[in-house]
Amino acid sequence: MLRFVITLLLWVSVSTGHAAENFAACPQFFANGKPPVLKLHPTDRALCYDSFAILxxxxxxxxxxxxxxxxRAVMAEPPQQRSDHFFEEARxxxxxxxxxxxxxxxxxxxxHMAPAGDMRTAxxxxxxxxxxxxxxxAPEHNRGAWAKSVETPTRKYASRxxxxxxxxxxxxxxxxxAQSPSIGAGRVHVPKYLFKLVYDQSKNRAWAYWHLNDDAxxxxxxxxxxxxxxRTGIEFLPGMSPGE
Structure with a gap:
């Protein structure tokens, strides 16, 4: 019960600066339990889920x-059937x-930023x-290059x-x-690029995929x-100096 209350508080409150205290309920998703270091906006929110964490x-x-x-153990579990039930985040x-x-x-x-294909529980x-x-x-990018040359290779690497x-x-x-295009009445902004950082802790090796968000x-x-x-100004692996 106490853990649930702490998690709930973390979902609705985040401070400016280092994000470690805001992800106290789910440090397992970060190498050495240390989230990326960046300057936070006062209304950025730390959200913990079963298999991923979101800022x-x-x-x-x-x-x-x-x-x-x-x-390897996570990837050995059978993939789940896609739910395809998109929902607005009430938290x-x-x-x-x-x-x-x-x-x-x-x-x-x-x-998806955390791909549905990575999920191993309902x-x-x-x-x-x-x-x-x-x-x-961009739809062709999402279903094509991003899925095939970024998400699938990342899963294959993790499985080995x-x-x-x-x-x-x-x-x-x-x-x-502010100067990026947006969609909808709520002005959801459209990114120019997408990245995926992969860090193999046992080998202290990291690389990143960097894609233009475009159908071509x-x-x-x-x-x-x-x-x-x-390129991003974010220290994703604080205190570490991974090789390529």
């Missing part, structure tokens, strides 16, 4: 990032969250369809890894959130961890 932005009405922990204030109507007729997919599968886990994604693989996925808005995007060579930090 959510009320400005973009999308994740800032979504964190997962994958490994966020109405003014801070995306709605189903925002995406309706927009021409964009509701693109609860986790259902939770992955929260709009807090979505960004407006000897230890834990930490994955952080998120959007990048250019030149910034094809698979490309991953970038280094250092390059991802340079």
């Amino acid at each position: 959510h932005s009320s400005q973009s009405k999308t994740p800032v990032y979504v964190a997962e922990k994958l490994n 966020l204030r109405e003014a801070e969250r995306a709605t189903l109507d925002d995406y309706k007729g927009s021409g964009y997919d509701r693109g 609860e986790a599968m259902a939770q992955s369809f929260s709009l807090a886990n979505m960004v407006p994604q 890894a000897t230890g834990d693989v930490f994955v952080i996925t998120g959007p990048v808005f250019v030149p910034n959130i 995007t094809r698979g490309s060579k991953p970038i280094s961890y250092g390059e991802l930090v340079r």
Whole structure:
């Protein structure tokens, strides 16, 4: 009961600065229990789920990032049947969250950041369809290059890894959130790029996929961890210096 109360409080309150205290209920999704270091907006929210954690932005009405922990044991569990039941995240204030109507007729997919294909329990599968886990994604990119050359290879790598693989996925808005295009009456902002960081803790090795959010995007060579930090300004693995 106490853990539930603590988790509930963390869902609705987050401070500016380092996010560690805000993810106290779900540190397992971060390498060494340390969330990324970045400057937080006062209304950014830390959300803990069964199989992933989200730092959510009320400005973009999308994740800032979504964190997962994958490994051979997790990937050995049978995949769940997709629920395809998208829902508005009731733990966020109405003014801070995306709605189903925002995406309706927009021409964009509701693109998972923590993929449904990673979920290995019915609860986790259902939770992955929260709009807090979505960004407006070009449909051919979502179902094509992103699914085939980013999400599937990441799962395959985790299924062969000897230890834990930490994955952080998120959007990048250019030149910034306010000047990015948006969809719907609620103004859900459309990212210019998407990234997925993969960190193999046992090998201290990391790389990142970086894709233009466009139907014409094809698979490309991953970038280094250092390059991802340079492009985003976020220290995703604080205190660590992973190799490529």
